[in-house]
Amino acid sequence: MLYSEKVFDHFRNPRNLGKIEDADGIGEVGNAKCGDIMKMYLKISDGIITDVKFNTFGCGSAIATSSMATEMIKGKSVADALTLSNQAVVEALDGLPAHKIHCSVLAEEAVKAAVKDYYDKNGIAYDPEQFKENDCEGCEK
Numbered sequence: 804m805l806y807s808e809k810v811f812d813h814f815r816n817p818r819n820l821g822k823i824e825d826a827d828g829i830g831e832v833g834n835a836k837c838g839d840i841m842k843m844y845l846k847i848s849d850g851i852i853t854d855v856k857f858n859t860f861g862c863g864s865a866i867a868t869s870s871m872a873t874e875m876i877k878g879k880s881v882a883d884a885l886t887l888s889n890q891a892v893v894e895a896l897d898g899l900p901a902h903k904i905h906c907s908v909l910a911e912e913a914v915k916a917a918v919k920d921y922y923d924k925n926g927i928a929y930d931p932e933q934f935k936e937n938d939c940e941g942c943e944k
């Protein structure tokens with residue numbers, strides 16, 4: 804089978820779908836190749852992500868990976884969220900077909916973009932290295 808049960812589950816019943824009106828950090832990323840867009844909203848209190856929502860205008864794998872990514876960072880510290888890799892999200896979903904790995908990169912980048920927005924808005928210093936582009940290991944180029 805091409806997609807795991809978990810991918811189907813998160814695609815059919817996405818967790819944390821929607822928008823946070825008074826979000827502390829918002830990240831929007833897009834994939835130039837497929838044109839898909841993902842938006843991530845974070846509510847942060849004392850360095851902890853207390854709420855997270857997302858909106859994805861994209862394929863099923865993008866929806867499933869963003870849904871799983873929100874579950875993986877909710878309740879975690881901002882620093883922990885920054886270490887979330889697309890590979891970890893893919894593993895949590897029991898895998899994705901090779902040509903769909905790039906969709907999971909969008910989820911990682913959306914989380915990072917939202918954290919960066921939070922840092923910028925609050926004047927928190929950070930190492931730009933933490934936000935360098937994911938070179939999409941495992942992606943079919």
Ligand code: FES
Pocket residue numbers: 834837838839861862863864865903905906909
């Ligand atoms: Fe574009 Fe999946 S095909 S994110």
